[in-house]
Amino acid sequence: MTSLPPFTVSVFIGTSLDGFIARPDGDIGWLTGRGEQAGDMGYREFIAGIDTVVTGRATYETVLAFGAEHWPYDGMHVAVLSTRLEEGADPRVTVHRDLDGLVRALAERGTKSVYADGGQVVRSFLRAGLVNELTITTAPVLIGSGLPLFGPLEADISLAHRSTTVHDAGFVQTTYAVENGK
Helix, strand or coil, X not given: CCCCCCCEEEEEEEEECCCEEECXXXXXXXXXXXXXXXXXXXXHXXXXXXXEEEEEHHHHHHHHHCCHHHCCCCCCXXXXXXCCCCCCCCCCEEEEXXXXXXXXXHHHCCCCEEEEECHHHHHHHHHCCCCCXXXXXXXXXXXXXXXXXXXXCCCCCCEEEEEXXXXXXXXXXXXXXXXXXX
């Protein structure tokens, strides 16, 4: 990316204490079961400020598994970054094949605030210097292995601590500004 887009990108995601967002098979039951005890943890307030959700194919398919009556993104533009998902398969989403094309399309449609969700999408946005804020909610559980939130980076990404809140059921939520983001 040669210039920063005219929108902000935020991450709002849950991890195990050992840094995984899902088990190796994609299961997040360890998070959702405990999360019910903790309540909303600020999600409704966060999502109210979002006009576009960007997920990867795996995260999109996880949301679909919740059932059609539980589609969480009514009223928002949803973009799926995937090389494998068939374009036009779901009228609620727009499929993009690469990050540069996605960013151009979001800028052209006047996007103001993006929620980047899913490990691969978060890592892609971080590597491109597009993330402005990270809110990571840590569940009080070690799952030992799984899909990591973070992975290899070409350079350090500096963060500035904004806040930390302890929620019910032992969840700890920390928000950081990404200093090399916009």
